Amino acid sequence: MNQYYDPKENERVAIARESFSGRLLTDRQFDEAMVITGIIESEIRQSGSFKEKLGDYAFAFSRTEKFDATKSETIIRDLFKERTGQSMNQMREDLVKRDEAVTDNDRTLAYREATAIGDLMEDGITMPFNRAYAHQAHQIAEQIGVTDACAKRLMREEFAEVEGSELLAWGKDLDETIYRPKIEAEKAERESSREQEKPSRGAGRGTVRSRSGPQ
Known part of the structure; x- marks a missing residue:
């Protein structure tokens, strides 16, 4: 295997x-x-x-x-x-059991990873908020031994506690301000590349001989 x-x-x-x-x-x-x-x-x-x-x-x-x-x-x-x-x-x-025994340090980590989502979307590969959110949750889960679902919950709770706003609402803003412009730019670039790769009219055609034959 x-x-x-x-x-x-x-x-x-x-x-x-x-x-x-x-x-x-x-x-x-x-x-x-x-x-x-x-x-x-x-x-x-x-x-x-x-x-x-x-x-x-x-x-x-x-x-x-x-x-x-x-x-x-x-x-x-x-x-x-x-x-x-x-x-x-x-x-x-x-x-x-581990989900039910999270510590203050775990919660601090969750907040730090939640607030890093914006930088991840800005500086990393093009990805929507949901992917960045899942990635950060998985990193937390691996470090502290909880489920991804628990890590996501901790991120939402700590973000709301410290920032006074909802993490998922912030995520929608990030999609509009970071993800959408990046993905639209990539689409435009791909379209431009396809246009440049198209053969010009007449390219590859053989020379058209005169109907009257050689003079």
Whole structure:
């Protein structure tokens, strides 16, 4: 598999491959199941929940295989635990506990990252507020061990507390004053490039011979 580059992650994937559930799968099935475990982990870290997405992906995985959705879900759960060292529910519970135990330092970090969104949109690649907001929330979540959803909540709360205004309302202003002008300039530049690349009229045509033939 090529989607995991951390050596420790690769070790866990190898162990998962030789686990009871892993041994039952073909290489293709195993690769697909491991991708699904990554999707489920991402959902847990983002929202703190997983059951709905697990059910959807387990059903989709089983549709082209010789096992039903219940067996599919069992396989995904087993491989998830082998790869991450935790069950899905253990990971969810750990994050919930951390979400409920944020500190003043965590809140200070959240405010700092929230106010940095404007600079990120101004000086970084062209992106709308929602993308910048999600990026900053993920950075916070990684640093303090909470869900992305919790990080977003902290950003909104601390911004409102210090600035006396709503973060999302500020985001709309940033989209209008930073994102929209940048994206419109890029569109204009692409359109200009396409116009310059168009062949001029008559370009590439052969010489038209006289109807009367050579003189």
